Amino acid sequence: MAIVKNDSVIENEWVTLDDESSIPESGTNVLVSLGRFKAERDSLIARNGGLGVLLVPGDAPEDLAEDIDRFSLIAVKFPAYTDGRGYSYGRVLRERYGYAGEMRAVGDVLRDQILYMHRCGFDAYELSDDDETALEKVRAALRDMTVYYQPTGDGRATAGSLRDRRRAVLDDATS
Amino acid sequence: MYRYDDFDRQLLAERTAQFRDQVARRISGELTEDQFKPLRLMNGVYLQLHAYMLRVAVPYGTMNGEQMRKLGYIARTYDKGYGHFTTRQNIQYNWPKLNEIPDALADLATVEMHAIQTSGNCIRNTTTDQYAGAAADEIEDPRPYCELIRQWSTFHPEFTYLPRKFKIAVTGSPNDRAAVRVHDIGLRMHKNDAGETGFEVIVGGGLGRTPFVGKTVRDFIGKNDLFSYLEAILRVYNRFGRRDNKYKARIKILVHEVGVDEIRRLVEEEWSKIRDGSLRVSDDEIAQYIAQFAPPAFEELQANDPEFERRKQAHPDFAAWVRSNVIAHKQPGYAIANISLKPIGGIPGDATADQMELVGDLADQYSFGDVRVTHEQNLVLPHVKKADLFALWAELNSALLATANLGFVTDIIACPGLDYCALATARSIPLSQRISERFGDLERQYDIGELKIKISGCINACGHHHVGHIGILGLDKRGKEFYQITLGGDASQDASIGKIAGAGFSEAEVVDAIEALITRYIDIRTVGERFIDTYRRVGMDPFKEVLYGDR
Ligand code: HEM
Ligand code: SF4
Numbered sequence: 001m002a003i004v005k006n007d008s009v010i011e012n013e014w015v016t017l018d019d020e021s022s023i024p025e026s027g028t029n030v031l032v033s034l035g036r037f038k039a040e041r042d043s044l045i046a047r048n049g050g051l052g053v054l055l056v057p058g059d060a061p062e063d064l065a066e067d068i069d070r071f072s073l074i075a076v077k078f079p080a081y082t083d084g085r086g087y088s089y090g091r092v093l094r095e096r097y098g099y100a101g102e103m104r105a106v107g108d109v110l111r112d113q114i115l116y117m118h119r120c121g122f123d124a125y126e127l128s129d130d131d132e133t134a135l136e137k138v139r140a141a142l143r144d145m146t147v148y149y150q151p152t153g154d155g156r157a158t159a160g161s162l163r164d165r166r167r168a169v170l171d172d173a174t175s
Numbered sequence: 176m177y178r179y180d181d182f183d184r185q186l187l188a189e190r191t192a193q194f195r196d197q198v199a200r201r202i203s204g205e206l207t208e209d210q211f212k213p214l215r216l217m218n219g220v221y222l223q224l225h226a227y228m229l230r231v232a233v234p235y236g237t238m239n240g241e242q243m244r245k246l247g248y249i250a251r252t253y254d255k256g257y258g259h260f261t262t263r264q265n266i267q268y269n270w271p272k273l274n275e276i277p278d279a280l281a282d283l284a285t286v287e288m289h290a291i292q293t294s295g296n297c298i299r300n301t302t303t304d305q306y307a308g309a310a311a312d313e314i315e316d317p318r319p320y321c322e323l324i325r326q327w328s329t330f331h332p333e334f335t336y337l338p339r340k341f342k343i344a345v346t347g348s349p350n351d352r353a354a355v356r357v358h359d360i361g362l363r364m365h366k367n368d369a370g371e372t373g374f375e376v377i378v379g380g381g382l383g384r385t386p387f388v389g390k391t392v393r394d395f396i397g398k399n400d401l402f403s404y405l406e407a408i409l410r411v412y413n414r415f416g417r418r419d420n421k422y423k424a425r426i427k428i429l430v431h432e433v434g435v436d437e438i439r440r441l442v443e444e445e446w447s448k449i450r451d452g453s454l455r456v457s458d459d460e461i462a463q464y465i466a467q468f469a470p471p472a473f474e475e476l477q478a479n480d481p482e483f484e485r486r487k488q489a490h491p492d493f494a495a496w497v498r499s500n501v502i503a504h505k506q507p508g509y510a511i512a513n514i515s516l517k518p519i520g521g522i523p524g525d526a527t528a529d530q531m532e533l534v535g536d537l538a539d540q541y542s543f544g545d546v547r548v549t550h551e552q553n554l555v556l557p558h559v560k561k562a563d564l565f566a567l568w569a570e571l572n573s574a575l576l577a578t579a580n581l582g583f584v585t586d587i588i589a590c591p592g593l594d595y596c597a598l599a600t601a602r603s604i605p606l607s608q609r610i611s612e613r614f615g616d617l618e619r620q621y622d623i624g625e626l627k628i629k630i631s632g633c634i635n636a637c638g639h640h641h642v643g644h645i646g647i648l649g650l651d652k653r654g655k656e657f658y659q660i661t662l663g664g665d666a667s668q669d670a671s672i673g674k675i676a677g678a679g680f681s682e683a684e685v686v687d688a689i690e691a692l693i694t695r696y697i698d699i700r701t702v703g704e705r706f707i708d709t710y711r712r713v714g715m716d717p718f719k720e721v722l723y724g725d726r
Contacts, residue, residue, distance in 0.1 A: 084335065085418075088413050091333055095452075117332075119333075147182050150327050
């Protein structure tokens, strides 16, 4: 198991809590389910230490909107790579609610889906590989394509916007 | 016609390399078949009964002559010398070898073709009217919007792992030739009260085991807003479509289960949040795409060509072909020529390498290099001078491509069925051949008039049987093929799903049953009535009677 973020392998500094276990002392970063967050919101945001939420398919990312700046990790579970709901959650969180913290893809995260995840706002990937292989896969995946047709919130220039820019330069040159 | 620019070419080159790498990883064992499956499916590679199958995209059914010739080349080089044009305006090759597919795709890429998203649970090739840009009855050419949809949907990062496949069809004409009401999203172009052109948005149509005619979620969406609206629909579907059961995963089931009003509410709410975002397409940009599809350099011609009329007098075969296969063009002196891929007794939709190359050449010579694939599995040369029709016909005729049966009883749609398909419960090709032979006589066909027979080899309905005037579904009963007949289906603007006539027929009985239905229709039709009109007037009973008597 390795987590790749910003072109390197990172340590997991988060404790994943199930819905029954008690909340540890302040200082520890805790990752809780959306259900637990909603049930214990006040005490969770009052404690010291990082707060993260794990979204699973079927959860509503809208439920995090009010508190979006309180999270430093949102993990999104892909129980099977074929379940694409997490892509929509990623875009809604980043593009609609302006989430700026770490967004981590967990579960069945495979090399050939990483570019799509990145385009939908994910910046961290938990792969079931050793460190070196994981890093290699993420790097290769992000290099697969350099042309993108559709605008997302990822900051990449689309073919359409590059065409516009080129036309503007040409118009300038000819006017 | 749209020509790739450097961005499109770069994307395709990268995709070709990426898939070559994926195939190499499969062959080396780094990827398991399970992990490889969605990757190959995203690129049109299926595993069939006997071999892999490669499905190549023909975006919105439009090609140039060079592309058509390349399809012929692929058939000869990587297949057994033929290909199969499908109801989704694509072409399938039935015998490629997995290790050669990357080379075939590299060859296709040289003419800007590919197999991107021709399968998989993603947005598939967008289909449209095969007469786009030529039809006398269209409001506006739908292809610029189809091209914009192609780009928006190609490797859409959010919508590549949808609950199920997703098909969009567009019509620019009130006479719907694209079957938009039986697609996941159908877009029907029309004008609003202010005189602006936009689209009616129809959602949740589909065939398969539970057929539905789609429902309107919005009467009118302006062109600039179309793409954000599509994105809103897809996001709602991606989030809320069922994933627990593959047979209930299409958007039609979601629409059916939660109701079109709730779908509309969800879509409109989502759209309100993204409508002013970066998917809003400016008038400028739309104008550039319209310019890409500008009409070719038509000559100013008289509507009638005396030589053309004389040829028709002199050659009854030519006259028959003109009557059935040639359609009015919006430009005076020009015509739309349909090339039937339904020779009497032949395999619907199949074309040989030689035929494809010839059609590519004829497109260059007579039709401004423009050739189309139809969802009824035929080809079209959309812009032919009337004065050239005779020469064109003569060349088609010598290549067995001039069957004069468009829209008639032998112009049958049939899926590959049990001859190729791993999911099939019965054969469809041999049955279509026998029906074609039974009604092969052209005079008899013309007497019967427009009649659409559509055959599927299993309940997945790839052969559109639900929307055939006569639909035939092949099933399996204790190891024996039998065929269920439906009546009254229609894929046009008056779309309807056919009704099952009754118990199925054995392979030996089914052609006689079709003939009995047609004889009854001829007995009871009134002047000018097509089969479907008669059926709508009299209902099922008179037809049931000839099929089952007192049974
Ligand atoms: C030989 C390999 C093929 C396989 C494995 C296959 C598989 C399927 C399946 C499973 C469905 C049902 C989807 C659903 O209801 O959710 C379907 C529907 C359909 N397929 Fe195929 N198919 C094949 C070939 C074709 C061909 C050759 C055509 C075109 C002639 C075609 C066009 C369609 C169409 C138009 C539908 C119904 C429309 C809809 O999506 O609801 N397929 N196919
Ligand atoms: S209808 Fe059935 S038999 Fe025919 S192609 Fe589709 S899946 Fe195969």
